[in-house]
Amino acid sequence: MASKNFALIGAAGYIAPRHMQAIKATGNALVAAYDINDSVGIIDSVSPDCAFFTEFESFLEHAWRLRRRGEGALDYVVVCSPNHLHGAHVMAGLQLGCDVICEKPLVPTPDQLDELRCGETETGRRVYSIMQxxxxxxxxxxxxxxxxxxxxxxxxxxxxxxxxxxxxxxxxxxxxxxxxxxxxxxxxxxxxxxxxxxxxxxxxxxxxxxxxxxxxxxxxxxxxxxxxxxxxxxxxxxxxxxxxxxxxxxxxxxxxxxxxxxxxxxxxxxxxxxxxxxxxxxxxxxxxxxxxxxxxxxxxxxxxxxxxxxxxxxxxxxxxxxxxx
Missing domain, CATH: 3.30.360.10 (Dihydrodipicolinate Reductase; domain 2)
Structure with a gap:
């Protein structure tokens, strides 16, 4: 299986290192990451060349640039941000044309889950939840x-x-x-x-x-x-x-x-x-x-x-x- 390109939202979070290691262990590449906190030195042990952003707009601009170029485009967006931001970040990943892997809880209410289902339908991409x-x-x-x-x-x-x-x-x-x-x-x-x-x-x-x-x-x-x-x-x-x-x-x-x-x-x-x-x-x-x-x-x-x-x-x-x- 060809290596996939991953981006990680919430790179400084408590659970983010497990996702970084999983990306590496499955033979894939972490190519972009975002967090408002810049204490993310652990990235060097997983993907030293990973692009990192502390502004979400800059992260999105980079992701869209990768998509327009074709080569190096993102395949997956991983969401490890605070729980109340999961819905917005999952939708952003879908709109980038990516499948999304999100930490639990996916969203807080069944109504928001229905919104994610609409996002899948609109983009043709999938949302996956980590239920280890x-x-x-x-x-x-x-x-x-x-x-x-x-x-x-x-x-x-x-x-x-x-x-x-x-x-x-x-x-x-x-x-x-x-x-x-x-x-x-x-x-x-x-x-x-x-x-x-x-x-x-x-x-x-x-x-x-x-x-x-x-x-x-x-x-x-x-x-x-x-x-x-x-x-x-x-x-x-x-x-x-x-x-x-x-x-x-x-x-x-x-x-x-x-x-x-x-x-x-x-x-x-x-x-x-x-x-x-x-x-x-x-x-x-x-x-x-x-x-x-x-x-x-x-x-x-x-x-x-x-x-x-x-x-x-x-x-x-x-x-x-x-x-x-």
Whole structure:
């Protein structure tokens, strides 16, 4: 397969290095990048000749110039900008005549997803979302378990995701719900994607707690009753990992643990290989999880019913009566 030319929007962001490495690992070229922040020296380790811009207009002018010349024209635009800019940057990539790879969440609402669909129709190009959990071996094992044990009874599931973030998180755009759409969207969307993939259609949704650092609730799917807890607070990490690991990802399904805190290192590269092979996850594939996140964000918290509260939330409520009530 001939090498493809990539441009990256949001080159100084938290997740951008994984995309740069994936572009390189798949034998392609990063030829242009944009960010308002110029702390992007990591580009030298991936593509020393990459053109870099701190003004979006200059980036667009360069991209159009490459397209007019024909030789060296962009094939893909990668979007790693703040969440609230995804829609505009994806549309810009489509209008440049490129397929677009975008970090999650693709956009915050189903209506904006429909706008991207119109953009695809108008330009004849495609939009792909990075949903790397779909490639994780532990998730494959969980799905195999559910398929093998199909009995009509719903599985009892606990989902826990704690990824500790320092003060920078809330001081950055991620701490502004107008830009990040909150922790449920910023760190949770691919987990809701995974739950749909494994357990089927969503039938009931309840939010138990939400603030700028954590959220918890209950989801009932065709094949599972799910108690979930998401947090960026290091104090929520289990005692056994606190101090030597900053992230804890775990699913408990009918008492069987599927722990997947590791194994994420190469999943962006796997995702890129799938996109380049024509098997990427497009707009229709991610619609359900965006609908779930949108619904959660519009729901008022209520106290958990018996058997529906996540154990971590219930423990917090014992020490803080304002939590989970």
């Amino acid at each position: 959990l779909r490639h994780h071996p532990a998730i494959h094992a969980l799905r195999d378990k559910v398929v093998a044990e199909a009995s009509g009874a719903k599985h009892e599931v606990e989902l826990t995701y704690i990824t500790s973030r320092g003060p920078w998180y809330l001081a950055s755009w991620k701490g502004d719900p107008r830009k990040s759409f909150g922790v449920v969207a910023d760190i949770g969307v691919h987990f809701f994607d995974m739950l749909h993939l494994v357990f089927g259609e969503l039938e009931r949704l309840v939010l138990h707690y939400s603030d700028d650092r954590k959220a918890a609730g209950y989801l009932e799917y065709e094949q599972a009753r799910v108690r979930w807890f998401l947090s960026i607070d290091a104090e929520d990490l289990p005692e056994e990992v606190r101090g030597y690991r900053s992230t804890h990802r775990a699913i408990l399904c009918d008492g069987e643990a599927f722990e997947f805190s590791s194994g994420f290192e190469d999943l962006h590269t796997v995702s890129y290989r799938e996109v380049l092979a024509g098997r990427g996850f497009g707009i229709d594939a991610v619609r359900h999880c965006l609908q779930t996140v949108h619904a959660i964000r519009g729901t008022h918290p209520e106290a958990p019913r018996k058997g529906e509260g996540h154990p971590r939330l219930l423990a917090l409520a014992c020490n803080n009566p304002g939590v989970g009530s």
